[in-house]
Amino acid sequence: MNPDNENFFEKVYAVARKIPYGRVTSYGAIARYLGTARSARMVGWAMNACNGREDVPAHRVVNRKGILTGKHHFEGTNLMQQLLENEGAEVEDSRIKNFGEIFWDPSEELGRVTGDKE
DNA sequence: ATAGTGACAAAAC
């Protein structure tokens, strides 16, 4: 199946699901991987729709500052933060302290296609 | 088809 066949949202979910445990990424990173770097807002919006999708770890997706911008959309007030801390992330004041350490870039980890990097 | 929105991002002030 071609991911292109899926809607933009589905693509976002696909990448979000690929986020490894204890890692986080930014909306822009996902958007860029999808080829729509300027639609970072769409990524976040897709997350909003993913509210009912437990398959999508939206709590691992934050803005480029490592701030849990979308925590307001979760059930509790700090549910998103709790989940991240549970995964080993150092979160304080709704912000990931070691964001730069656990940051996971899809375009880097997933690598592009062909597998032939060089 | 038009208008409005939205969990971002980066530039401008």
Next chain:
DNA sequence: TGTTTTGCCACTA
């Protein structure tokens, strides 16, 4: 230095 504004693209009404 922090705050404000625009841009951006895809989706919904």
